[in-house]
Amino acid sequence: MLSDRKKEILKAVVDDYIMTAEPVGSKAVSRRxxxxxxxxxxRNEMADLENMGYLEQPHTSAGRVPSNKGYRLYVDELMERYRLNISEIDRIEKALSIRVNELDKLIIEAGRMVSELTNHPTITVTPSRSEEKIRRFExxxxDEHTIVLVLVTTxxxxxxxxxxxxxxxxxxDAAAASKALNDNFTGISLEGLTQEQITAAEFATGQTITEILIAAIDFAEEVISASGRRQIYLEGAPNxxxxxxxxxxxxxxxxxDFLSDTNAVGELTALSESEIEIKITIGEENLEPVLTDSSIIMTSYGSGGLIGVLGPTRMDYARVSARLRRFAEGLERYFK
Amino acid sequence: MLSDRKKEILKAVVDDYIMTAEPVGSKAVSRRxxxxxxxxxxRNEMADLENMGYLEQPHTSAGRVPSNKGYRLYVDELMERYRLNISEIDRIEKALSIRVNELDKLIIEAGRMVSELTNHPTITVTPSRSEEKIRRFExxxxDEHTIVLVLVTTxxxxxxxxxxxxxxxxxxDAAAASKALNDNFTGISLEGLTQEQITAAEFATGQTITEILIAAIDFAEEVISASGRRQIYLEGAPNxxxxxxxxxxxxxxxxxDFLSDTNAVGELTALSESEIEIKITIGEENLEPVLTDSSIIMTSYGSGGLIGVLGPTRMDYARVSARLRRFAEGLERYFK
DNA sequence: GATTAGCACTCAGCAGTTACGAGTGCTAAT
DNA sequence: ATTAGCACTCGTAACTGCTGAGTGCTAATC
Incomplete structure (x- = not known):
């Protein structure tokens, strides 16, 4: 267990280093x-902290820099909760006031806003829709040779x-096909729509309109696989x-390059359990090798949606997470 | 008018510089x-070319570098048409074999492919749909309180x-509303759907189903403005x-940062007339200040869609434009 | 008149040197 | 336990000289 003074010193080092990006010396700390x-x-205390693994020295004659273990302690215990000022709140509220209809567009827009709000690259993941059910299939x-299939979920x-x-x-025929589709598929969850059910439904009709049904089934399958696949977006990468x-x-x-490969990013976020408030992963805690000197602050919205920002391990955890949290809270309003 | 030898020298300089990114000396040129x-x-010839503005010297004791004027001449007259080899053609064909249903997704995917094919950031612009007509409005x-409006265009x-x-x-009511919508809007071009027509249609029905119609009109308006707005996507920015x-x-x-602001990029591409084969803008030819030392190779697909790549003025015009052209030709097949 | 060998000149880049200073660890005094 | 003091470390920046690629010019050659 660390003494209070050690903690205060560690906090001072991290705070300072977050601001300056320069190794922090004993003099600067003592002033704080x-x-x-x-x-x-x-100096003695800092040497201790280094032995304990909370600090690191880039080279002998330099100040100290927090280790990932140091950041972890900082984030868990030391960090002050950042209080958003009025102009920040204002900015977030303004960002949230925009209305977008399509879910995907909304999430892209949200990502853009967060990246502007935090000045960090932002990753957004749409909620997984696996528990949804088919409500209507029309x-x-x-014209004589053209139909549109419309599928509405719960x-x-x-x-x-x-x-x-x-x-x-x-x-x-069109009406009959509609009826057949609605009769067979309504209330079925997207996830539960197995191949067996699909073929069963197909034969159950025994009609000449099978062409439509085949297309409909193909379409339904695509929707299923697409809805299982959560969309991942990246905004503000240049940051x-x-x-x-x-x-x-x-x-x-x-x-x-890693970030723009959304599949790779997807695997990363896959592990984040939903319904978290704020989850911070630091350095090697991100198992992905390219991210070993980056941190991610992530939160959830809606049910299972994720929105997170990425930065160096030296990022301003307090401020960024405060802004992100506030934004995600606002975003929540869209989802009820 | 430049002598043939001057042209050959200029070509040699550009070719060499494109490969090496280093100023090209007289010795290297003479060997070529x-x-x-x-x-x-x-040396004498190169001094001439410099006086004429085709070459530049970064500093006295360095080789020469093409000026934008030099690149222009190179692109217009000197550049050899790059012949794609089999593996390149193969790669492009493979890339093109993927099927995507939604137009926007297709274009995003196309952009990704081109950026991979060329190793350049790629900008794609969806075709403008202003000349489209409403074909069906359903x-x-x-359920009792929920409807879905579906609009199909030509x-x-x-x-x-x-x-x-x-x-x-x-x-x-639903059927009546459908009928009213189809009666009033079918065949109307999205662009031509003015406010006047909209309100006229609204009152023409004189029904209690106006709630639906109001929503439908609002929806139609949004579709109109969205279809006028061409979507712009950027892929492969890290390149x-x-x-x-x-x-x-x-x-x-x-x-x-400029590139990820799609609006700004939009203004840029706005001027590109459609139905071009390959259009190359070099350096300051891109009026946008941040692009003064970049070049863009752009081509069109479909009707009015654009796809282009960006690079330094020193980019490999021949190879990149060959790949881009080939890809765009393939993409064309999707649009008929 | 065009070409070229030869030569003096330029200058970016690199390596080596030095000086500086921020920061350290240790010791001995408080 | 704290701290003043001090020798030590080492990255950085500034200066130096050297090297070599490349130039422009001149005078000889074709």
Missing amino acids: LSVPVSSATV VIKV SDMIKNRICHLTSPLTDF ILRFPEYRDIDRAYELM | LSVPVSSATV VIKV SDMIKNRICHLTSPLTDF ILRFPEYRDIDRAYELM
């Missing part, structure tokens, strides 16, 4: 402490597809170039 | 020429919106970090 203490004392006849997601038919279609830790182009490239 | 000539002669009753674009009604709805000209982080940041 609540009880006045000489730099020599601080055939619209556009949470108001709508998907559609246009199909060109080889044989001409009567209004009656990483503003951090001195990514002055090294090769590292910056590596990271950006 | 078809008729053997001493470096001294080349109301689907989901080029098979489908848009929908879910609406929650305050008053309960009968099947009969710019691979060019030595963007080793300077600040420049790289500036450029990336």
Whole structure:
């Protein structure tokens, strides 16, 4: 267990380092402490903290830098909760006031806002829709050879597809197909819509309108797989170039390249359990090798949606997480 | 008018510089020429070319670098048409074999492919749909208080919106609303759908189902404005970090930041007339200040869609434009 | 008149040197 | 336990000189 003074010193080092990105010396720390203490004392304490693994020294004649273990303690215990000021709250509220209809567009927009709000690259993940059910499955006849399939789910997601038919279609057929689809699929969860059920439904109709049904089933399958696949978006990627830790182009490239591969990012976020308030992963806690000197602050919205920002381990955890939390709370309003 | 030898020298300089990114000296050029000539002669010629504005010297004791005027001439007259080899063609064909249903997703995917094919950031712009007409406008009753509006256009674009009604709805009402919508809007071009027509249509029905119609009109308006607004996507942005000209982080940041602002990029592409084969803008030809040392190679697909890549003025015009052209030709197949 | 060998000149880049200073660990005094 | 003092470390920045690629010019050659 760390003494209070050690904690205060650690906090001072992290706070300072977050601001300056320069190794922090004993003198600078001693100036910051609540009880006045000489730099020599601080030096001893800092040497201790280094032995305990909370601090690191880039080289002998430099100040100290927090280790990931140090950041972890800072985040868990030391960090002051950042209080948003009025202009920040204002900005967030303004950002939230925009209305977007499509879910995906909304999430993209949200990501953009967060990246602007925090000046960090932002990753957003749409909620997984696996527990949804089919509410309505309709055939619209556009002309003799063209139909539109419309699928509505219990949470108001709508998907559609246009199909060109080889044989001409009567209004009656269209209505019959609609009825068949609704009869067979309504109330079925997207996840539960197995291959067996699909083929069963297909044969159950025993009609000449099977062409429509086949198309409909194909369409339903696609919707299912798409709804299982959560969409992942990245916004504000250029922000990483503003951090001195990514002055090294090769590292910056590596990271950006990784981030723009949404599949890879997806695996990353897969593990984040939903319904978290704020989850911070620091350095190697992100198992992904390219992220070992980055941190991620992530929170959830809606049910199972994720929104998070990425930065160097030296990021301003308090401020960024405060802004992110506030934004996510506001976003929550959209989802009820 | 430039002598043939001057042209050959200019071409050699550009070719060499494109490969190496290093200023090209007279010796290197003389080695490349078809008729053997001493470096001294080349030196004289290069001094001429510099006076004429085709070449530039970063500093006295360095080789020469093409000016934008030099690139222009190179692109217009000197550049050899790059012949794609089999593996490249193969790669492009493979990329093109993927099927995507939604137009926007397709274009995003196309952008991703081109950025992978060329190793350049790629900008894609969806075709403008202003000349489209409404083909079908349907109301689907989901439950007593919920409808889905579905709008189908002549080029098979489908848009929908879910609406929650305050008053309960009968099947009969839904059918009547559908009819009213189809009667009034079918065949009307999206662009031509003016406010006047909209309100006229609204009153023409004189029904209690106005709630639906109001929602439908609002929806139609949104579709109109959205279809006028062409979507712009950026893929492969990290690629710019691979060019030595963007080793300077600040420049790289500036450029990336500009590129991720799709509105700004939109203004840029607005001027590109459609139905071009390949259009190359070099350096200051891009009026946008941040792009003064970048070039863009752009081509069109579909009707009015654009796809282009961005790079330093020192980009490999021949190879990149060959790949882009080939890809765009393949993409064309999707649009008929 | 065009070409070229030869030569003096320029200058970015690199390596080596030095000086500086921020920061350390240790010791001995308080 | 704290701290003043001090020798030590080492990255950084500034200066130096050197090297070599590349130039422009001149005078000889074709």
